[in-house]
Amino acid sequence: MTDTAPRQRSGGRDARRAARLHAVVEREPFLTRTMAPFEVLGEEGLAIIEHNADTILEEVGLEFRGDPGALELLKNAGADVTGERVRFPRGLARQLVQATAPRQFTQYARNEANNVEIGGMHTVLAPNYGSPFVRDLDNGRRYGTIEDFRNLVKLTYMSPHLHHSGGTVCEPVDVPVNKRHLDMVYSHIRYSDKPFMGSVTAPERARDTVEMARIAFGADYLETHPVILSLINANSPLVWDATMLGAARAYAEANQATLLTPFILAGAMAPVTAAGVCAQTLAEAMGGMAFVQLVRPGAPVVLGSFASSISMQSGAPTFGTPEPALVLYVMAALARRLGVPFRSGGNLCASKIPDAQAAYESAATFGPTILAGVNFVLHAAGWLEGGLTVGYEKFILDADQCGMAAVFVKGVDMTENGQALDAMLANPPGQHHLGSAHTLANFESAFYRSETADNNSFEQWLEDGGLDAAQRANAIWKRMLNEYEAPPIDAGIDDALGEFIAKRKASMPDSEV
Amino acid sequence: MTDTAPRQRSGGRDARRAARLHAVVEREPFLTRTMAPFEVLGEEGLAIIEHNADTILEEVGLEFRGDPGALELLKNAGADVTGERVRFPRGLARQLVQATAPRQFTQYARNEANNVEIGGMHTVLAPNYGSPFVRDLDNGRRYGTIEDFRNLVKLTYMSPHLHHSGGTVCEPVDVPVNKRHLDMVYSHIRYSDKPFMGSVTAPERARDTVEMARIAFGADYLETHPVILSLINANSPLVWDATMLGAARAYAEANQATLLTPFILAGAMAPVTAAGVCAQTLAEAMGGMAFVQLVRPGAPVVLGSFASSISMQSGAPTFGTPEPALVLYVMAALARRLGVPFRSGGNLCASKIPDAQAAYESAATFGPTILAGVNFVLHAAGWLEGGLTVGYEKFILDADQCGMAAVFVKGVDMTENGQALDAMLANPPGQHHLGSAHTLANFESAFYRSETADNNSFEQWLEDGGLDAAQRANAIWKRMLNEYEAPPIDAGIDDALGEFIAKRKASMPDSEV
DSSP: OOOOOEEEEEEHHHHHHHHHHHHHHHHOSSEEEOOOOOOOSSSHHHHHHHHHHHHHIIIIOOOTOHHHHHHHHHHHHHHHEEEEEEEEOTHHHHHHHHHHHHHHEOOOSSSSSGGGGEEETTEEOOOOOSSSEEEEEETEEEEEEEHHHHHHHHHEEEEEOOOOSSSOOOOOOTTTTTTTTHHHHHHHHHHOOOEEEOOOSHHHHHHHHHHHHHHHOOOOHHHOOOOEEEEEEEEESSOOOHHHHHHHHHHHHHHHHHEEEEEEEEETTBBBSSSHHHHHHHHHHHHHHHHHHHTTTTTEEEEOOEEEEEEEEOEEEEEHHHHHHHHHHHHHHHHHHHHHHHHOOSSSSSSSSSSSHHHHHHHHHHHHHHTTTTSSSSSSSSSGGGGGGGEEEHHHHHHHHHHHHHHHHHOOOOOHHHHHHHHHHSTTTTSTTTTTTHHHHHHHHSSSSSSSSOSOOOHHHTTTTTTOOOHHHHHHHHHHHHOOOOOOHHHHHHHHHHHHHHHHHHHHHHOOO | OOOOOOOTTHHHHHHHHHHHHHHHSSSOOEEEEOOOOSSOHHHHHHHHHHHHHHHHHHHEEETTTHHHHHHHHHHHHHHHHHHHHEEEEEHHHHHHHHHHHEEEEEEOOOGGGGGGEETTTTEOOOOOOOSSSEEEEETTTEEEEEHHHHHHHHHHHOOOOOOOOOOOOOOOOOSSSTHHHHHHHHHHHHOSSSEEEOOOHHHHHHHHHHHHHHHHHHHHHHSSSSOOEEEEEEEESSEEOHHHHHHHHHHHHHOOEEEEEEEEBBTBBBOSSSHHHHHHHHHHHHHHHHHHHHEEEEEEOOEEEEEEEOOOOOOOOOOHHHHHHHHHHHHHHHHHTSSOOEEOOOOOOSSSSSSSSHHHHHHHHHHHHHHTTEEEHHHHSOEEEEEEEHHHHHHHHHHHHHHHHEEEEEEOOOOOHHHHHHHHSSSSSTTOOOTSHHHHHHHHSSSSOOOOOOOOOHHHHHTTTTOOOOOHHHHHHHHHHHHHOOOOOHHHHHHHHHHHHHHHHHHOOOOOO
């Protein structure tokens, strides 16, 4: 893969405007961790889980449903195929993945300053995905619209703490199901210049996504540059269905990247135990990634894991509990051992509103997300109510936490200035450091400054209205949307995208499936 | 130290009642971690910080103020004493600590089932400490009273997730300053049977604490059993003052345990950088622990670190930011290298109310607290507003998080049942595990069940009143106080404590210092 700039970087007025804009939107394009990941299980335990995953693949196998081409590919690669059941001789799935899947890859953005590295010591943070509802303090909970979708794309574009525009940041329920992918992909391209995700709800919608990316980036460029990353969910337990296989194939054929993600609520789609969830997740993900590698060897794949538990009382998914955190740490280690990038985590919660429950739960997933070294993080901002709702205020609060993670992963500054020994040797007992030369020289950049926390005195806070965090976040997202300016885009590309969308929309009647 | 039971374990009716009670209040007495701590700095970095701490001790030294006896002890041990300034030849402070301080010790409780191990792979969680204000949803923020104090002791006693009764859980402002320690220590002994902390606001109040413990546990027992753990704060930078030295001496002479804790807001009491804060904290704490070891070799000491940053806007302390988390991880590693137990962390926040800010901030300290392997944790429940306020609802929410940590640190169950391989091999693709034998056998205990989270559907949550986490917590603490039953106590001991308190109170006029 080369670093050739995509063709809309055309210089002139647009480029100057972009330079101005990006001086304001100052940010690092992704996190690069300086510390080894936290481990909850040793070599022996990890090897047992790998062995169990292979046993599942060998004895039970996976079903690849409604896709004869997939069965043919897998059979030719050495799998034992009976009907739609595919059993992998021990080690085969792992070999197929390791033979050709890249350990790390670049996802290219419309603005090359926003290219992201997925894999290794890097962490890429993307917003909420898939919620049919949106919530804000003014209007409460309601179905999402294309306007909400655009708003969330704009907020993500403006946040220095999010690296990726994401995909279905909310479901734009006011646009027909069979056409909304066109508006969604256009929004990511037009209202942001960060990397984005494609449609997976039907193979032809995946192909539409690829076509739009070809228009935006150039067909030749796409052939060697992954610019789309898409979420391919397993239908756990042990099933890959035709829709997801078709979408994965469409992206792989175009050399675009996919996240192969078993979605497991323990006790429903897998056994209740962490070790069981991990073995099954690994088996399913390896099978999916092996399929993608057979479609196009070398197409970027990411091992995904979305795991949570369910409430005994309500049967509803729960978030922020300790068991999924253990699963996350184990899966991250298994992905490292396999040699592929890892997707999991986010600021997940079951709470309906951005209250203390939401924050405790989110932190209980996001902390492990960062310390496990997750490479690609969906749902890093906005998630509420088990993903049914994306919250505007929650988005702002979560993004602030993402900013803190960026500081944390840099670790301890051990330069001479960081050690501050001279400052301490010059300072006698009992004398404060507030006015010292070292403090004055470093104060401005010494500490992460939260955008959402109130650190004033109680009296000042009361005088300011006694607001809670969500109320402060409400003012922040409104100000951001008010200040939003779209990134530049080549007028010819924009017109071509509009024509493509109009043609595709005209080619089919509205449909709600 | 022996495991002889303290003398109030008298059997008969009280013992039966205790057995009943403790069957209800089911809990583990402390956490025992199964995973290695998270590290943010390697061997080289840690060695540099240790070297810098020694340089501070050698070149600047510490002031031991208003305590000629301390200066004498340190001089005789080889320190260079000029006035109140004590300079330690390189390595001396470390040697004094390592020569006699225990790596781990037991703090004994009135109920021996509640004894705690402080050090090693263990973590002991204690509630909030030191707040003049209390807050609850019904009455808002107000000065704490002895009734609030008792309530917090009772809630801590009842919580299966807190291991230690703590100390000044709030300031009982309605009792004169010079007498309130008597009521506080009595409350811990009478309304709980978990281990507790002593008074440190004056040496004679520390001695009163020891006397009361002698009444409750027996004077001989105390000589070989630490039953009091007390918080000795440095007056950073680089000062130990007479009050703290006197209190530390009183406890050490009685072979009781102390937490030697530099309290550092970076930029004020130390330089702004993490490496600077760590070197200074280590220097101060080693100096304090060396003093205690000279008073009584072998008296249990804990290396404490309380570090945070300050807001550039308000000058107020901030919590939940990434820099103090880095300090916490480094200090935990330095304590392990020194070979003493470590105190830090908690559910710290700057927020005035138990909102999302409070929860994000608390989690950003509490996560590192657990993953760094902190051995003794003050402020694990209730802290608000930089410690100025303890909140009833915050207490309940935090305690729930403590419960989750207890599950997390046990790690992944790799037994045959935990691996669940047979369950997965018996389950064909596409068939849910909800009704499987393995799920049914494990469901009851599979997942941590939060006491405060709402995991119902949105519609059910709305029907239940659409409450936030704080509102649910409000109902929980009220129910707990309503159900509270005091642990048994020997009537003779209780009378003797009452007589001691009455005599001491009568011996001096009320004073507000």
